Amino acid sequence: xxxxxxxxxxxxLILIFIIGFWSSRHVQSSETFLQEYFLGNRQLxxxxxxxxxxxxxxxxxxFIGGPGLAYSQGLGWVLLAMSQLVTGxxxxxxxxxxxxxxxxxxxxxxxxxxxxxxxxxxxxxxLSAFSxxxxxxxxxxxxWVGGARLIESVTGLSYTAxxxxxxxxxxxxxxxxxxxxxxxxxTVQGVVMFFGTIILLIATIVAGGGISNLMSDLMTENxxxxxxxxxxxxxxxxYVSSFWILVGVGxxxxxxxxxxxxxxxxxxxMHRAIIIGTIVVGVIMLNMHLIGIFAKPILPGIENKDTVxxxxxQEVLPPWLAGIVLAAPMAAIMSTVDSLLLLVSSALxxxxxxxxxxxxxxxxxxxKLSLLITSALGILxxxxxxxxxxxxxxxxxxxxxxxxxxxxxxxxxxxxxSRGNKYGAIASMITGISSYVVVDSFFSEAIQVxxxxxxxxxxxxxxxxxxxxxxxxxxQLNEKGSK
Amino acid sequence: MKSAKDDKRFSIANKExxxxxxxxxxxxxxxxxxxxxxxxxxxxxxxxxxxxxxWFFYSCIIGFVLMASLxxxxxxxxxxxxxxxxxxxxx
Numbered sequence: 296x297x298x299x300x301x302x303x304x305x306x307x308l309i310l311i312f313i314i315g316f317w318s319s320r321h322v323q324s325s326e327t328f329l330q331e332y333f334l335g336n337r338q339l340x341x342x343x344x345x346x347x348x349x350x351x352x353x354x355x356x357x358f359i360g361g362p363g364l365a366y367s368q369g370l371g372w373v374l375l376a377m378s379q380l381v382t383g384x385x386x387x388x389x390x391x392x393x394x395x396x397x398x399x400x401x402x403x404x405x406x407x408x409x410x411x412x413x414x415x416x417x418x419x420x421x422l423s424a425f426s427x428x429x430x431x432x433x434x435x436x437x438x439w440v441g442g443a444r445l446i447e448s449v450t451g452l453s454y455t456a457x458x459x460x461x462x463x464x465x466x467x468x469x470x471x472x473x474x475x476x477x478x479x480x481x482t483v484q485g486v487v488m489f490f491g492t493i494i495l496l497i498a499t500i501v502a503g504g505g506i507s508n509l510m511s512d513l514m515t516e517n518x519x520x521x522x523x524x525x526x527x528x529x530x531x532x533x534y535v536s537s538f539w540i541l542v543g544v545g546x547x548x549x550x551x552x553x554x555x556x557x558x559x560x561x562x563x564x565m566h567r568a569i570i571i572g573t574i575v576v577g578v579i580m581l582n583m584h585l586i587g588i589f590a591k592p593i594l595p596g597i598e599n600k601d602t603v604x605x606x607x608x609q610e611v612l613p614p615w616l617a618g619i620v621l622a623a624p625m626a627a628i629m630s631t632v633d634s635l636l637l638l639v640s641s642a643l644x645x646x647x648x649x650x651x652x653x654x655x656x657x658x659x660x661x662x663k664l665s666l667l668i669t670s671a672l673g674i675l676x677x678x679x680x681x682x683x684x685x686x687x688x689x690x691x692x693x694x695x696x697x698x699x700x701x702x703x704x705x706x707x708x709x710x711x712x713s714r715g716n717k718y719g720a721i722a723s724m725i726t727g728i729s730s731y732v733v734v735d736s737f738f739s740e741a742i743q744v745x746x747x748x749x750x751x752x753x754x755x756x757x758x759x760x761x762x763x764x765x766x767x768x769x770x771q772l773n774e775k776g777s778k
Numbered sequence: 779m780k781s782a783k784d785d786k787r788f789s790i791a792n793k794e795x796x797x798x799x800x801x802x803x804x805x806x807x808x809x810x811x812x813x814x815x816x817x818x819x820x821x822x823x824x825x826x827x828x829x830x831x832x833w834f835f836y837s838c839i840i841g842f843v844l845m846a847s848l849x850x851x852x853x854x855x856x857x858x859x860x861x862x863x864x865x866x867x868x869x
Contacts, residue, residue, distance in 0.1 A: 370834050374813050377838045381802050384849045388798025393791035395862045506829025518821040521831050523813045532814050536806075544802055562859045573849045577842040711795070 300609065301450060303618020304625065307487070308464055311480050311629070315467065318476035328662045329649075332473035333404050333641045339478055339559045341567025346485030347478040348568065349575045350630040351551050352382045352542070362587030363600030369513065369520030369591075371530045373584040378535075380580065381543040383573030387565055389547055390556040393710050395565070398557035405638070406550040406702065407646040409557070413709045416717035417651070422724050424646040426701045427550050428639055432676070434694035435635040439465075439680040441601065442628040448602040449621055458680055461629075466673040469633045470666055474558070477633040484622075484630050489575055491620040492582035495608055499589045502611040512592035520588070537744035540751055541696060548703030549695065550642075551634050636676075640669040696735070696747035700727030703751060704758040712762075719762030727754030787860045797852055805845050812837035 321331060330336050339347070365372040394409075401412035407423045442465075443458035450457065469477065503509040513520040519528050523535070546552050559565050590597075590607040597603055608617045644665045649656060656664075704727075705720040731750035739746045817824075817833035827835040 370831065374809075374834065374838060377809065377842070380842060380845060381805055384845075385798050385802050388801070389795045391791050391795050391798070392860055392862065393788055393795070396787060396791070396860075396864075399862055400864055507826065510826065510829055510831070514821065521821050521824065521834075523817040523833060523837075532810070536810060539806060562857075562862060566853050566857050566859070569853050570850050574846050577846060581838060581842060711792070 299614035300618040300621065303615055304449065304622055307619065307622035307625070310483065311464070312467065314479050314483065315469075315472040315476045318472040318479055321473075321475050328658050328665070329404050329645060331475070332662070332665055333637060333645065334554070334558050335473070335475035335478055337399070337558055337560060338475075339555075339564060341559070341564040342571060343478055343482045344555065344559045344564055344568035345571035345575060347481035347630075347634075348386070348552070348555050348572050349383070349485050349579065350481040350488075351549075351555060351634060352379060352546060352576060362583050362590075363603045365584040365587030366591050366597065366600060366603045368525045368530065369517075369522070369588055371523045371525040371535065373581070373588060374523050375530070375535045375538050376580045376584045377577075378539045378543045380573070380577045381539065382546050383576035384569050385544050386547050386552055387556060387569045387572070389707065390553065390710070392562055392565070394553070394556055395559065395562075397710070403557060405641045405645055406553045406706070407642060409553070410705060410709065410720070411646075411650065414705070414717035414720050416721070419705070419717055419720050419724075420646060420650060422721060423702070423705075424642045426698060426724065426728060427642040427646075430694040430697045430701075431550070431635050431639050431642075432672075435632060435639065435676050436679045437694070438628050438632045438635065439676050442625065442632065443680065444601050445605060445621075445625055445628065448599075448605045455681065458677065462673060462677040462680075465629055465632050465636070466670060469636050469673070470669050474554075474637060477630065477637060478555075478558070480633070481630045485575060487619070487622055488579050491622070492579055492586065494616065495612065495620050496582045496586050496589075498611040499586050499593065499607060503589055503593050509589050509592055513588070516592070516595075520591070531743055533743040534745060537748045541699070541745050541747045545699040545703060545747065545751060546695075548699045548701070548706055550698065550702065551638055553702075553706060554634075554638065554641075636669060636672060639672055640665060643668050643672075696745075696750070697728055697731050699747060700731045700750035700754055703727075704755050708758055708762075714766050715758060715762045716766055718765040719758040719760075722761040723754040723758035726757040727751070730754070790858045790860055794857055797856060801845065801848060801852070804848075805841070808841050808844065809837050812841065 321336075327336070361372075361376055365376070397403075397413075398409055401409060403409040403412060407420055407427070410423055411420045439458065439461065442461040443454055446452065446457035446461055447454050452460070472479075500506055500509065503512070510521060517526055519526050522528070523532075524530050559568065586607060587603055590603050590610075594603075594606055594610055597606060605621055608620050612620060644661065648664065649661060653660075701724045704723045705715075708715045709720065727750045730753045731746065734742070734749050735746040738749075742749070813833050815833070816836065817831070821831075824831045824833070826832065830839065
């Protein structure tokens with residue numbers, strides 16, 4: 296392993312630490328610990344909001360699994376990845392100002408706070424907190440595996456040592472810095488990713504002798520690689536389109552996304568974030584996946600698809616630049632992990648403990664408990680990630696799908712349909728999660744679309760029907776302050 | 779506390795949400811139409827633009843540029859700034 300690459304990577308990690316420490320001053324001086332630690336006091340500006348959103352959408356699926364799959368599947372997988380462009384504008388437009396206004400009125404710090412105020416139901420709260428802990432925990436484990444694999448392939452350290460380095464870096468600054476640190480580092484990381492993918496794509500195209508040359512190499516290897524149907528011609532239009540729900544419009548239901556949609560400081564910040572976010576998401580998705588496929592003629596026969604990115608970066612770039620560019624996928628994983636860790640921790644501390652166990656807990660106690668739970672969760676994930684499951688992208692997507700099936704309708708219809716009520720929300724969550732597990736386990740071979748589509752449909756139907764049956768006309772929308 | 783100001787802010791928010799849905803539908807149709815409209819033939823017969831197969835160029839590259847431009851135009855000209863706070867509800 297080239298030491299110059301290592302030095303660049305380490306310099307990047309140090310920069311991240313500095314940001315974490317700097318942010319921790321806000322946490323120390325803040326009077327409302329929960330609002331600051333889990334939400335950065337709703338002070339995010341447009342640029343930071345766009346970047347933290349992008350980093351959240353991106354996640355390891357695109358940065359590790361994604362390019363690897365593009366490497367195997369060809370342009371069809373880049374087409375699939377471009378379904379994520381919609382997230383750049385759709386999420387903030389649809390949740391939009393209504394969500395931001397209501398979240399402030401309810402003083403909501405988490406998605407669950409919002410649902411609690413909207414539906415006024417203990418069962419909605421407990422069910423939501425439970426789904427968040429269960430699904431985000433598995434997503435987080437997948438991300439840790441990805442992060443450790445990346446360090447392993449770059450440094451040549453053992454997997455366990457790599458996992459340890461990764462885990463300690465993540466924990467230290469999440470615990471000290473909270474949401475503000477995560478959002479700020481997302482920004483640094485987003486910028487690195489944005490320029491990193493541009494540089495790497497250009498270098499890869501140059502190394503491959505131009506786009507036309509690369510395309511004809513791919514044609515020679517397997518003509519299917521340049522079609523929209525995948526290497527074995529088995530990516531059907533229905534299957535690829537269903538990713539519009541899974542990684543596209545469906546992400547409005549993800550807790551890690553909604554929490555960001557309540558963290559910006561003004562409508563102006565939101566407008567900027569929509570524009571910047573759309574451009575950044577598009578550039579990163581397109582470039583990342585094109586890099587994956589263009590790597591194939593240059594470096595044929597890579598066995599472990601997770602290492603496509605690190606290998607191609609070291610192949611086509613000078614070492615110091617490769618180090619900085621490799622910080623990009625590393626950055627993506629770290630920021631995803633950080634935000635997931637905070638969310639699981641907030642579900643336990645804020646949604647369960649403060650709501651039901653000890654509502655009168657003093658600020659100091661909540662603070663200690665938050666830091667303690669965040670650390671404990673980190674250590675637990677570390678232990679799980681020691682025995683890594685294969686195919687990290689699918690594990691990760693499983694968690695995405697489960698959360699989307701659970702939350703999309705309670706959030707979206709909760710905002711826009713005044714007759715939606717708690718019975719509808721509970722029915723929708725239970726239907727969504729259970730049908731997802733059933734469809735994914737037993738019918739995923741039989742259907743032509745991604746398993747997430749059916750549960751999202753079923754949970755819509757149950758939300759609407761149950762809400763209609765259980766309300767007699769009267770409006771349930773709680774637009775008053777929840778004092 | 780449901781006020782006229784609320785209704786105004788919420789109707790702005792509703793309109794903007796509909797823009798989001800409209801853009802997403804257009805984006806999907808463009809993406810799907812070019813990808814499977816132009817890509818559904820023998821790869822030997824593909825036409826290429828700037829090195830990319832035409833289906834990919836229009837669906838993913840032009841599609842991205844188009845959507846980004848539309849988003850900029852819509853946000854600049856049709857989105858309204860509103861206060862996110864409730865007046866007289868400072869804590």
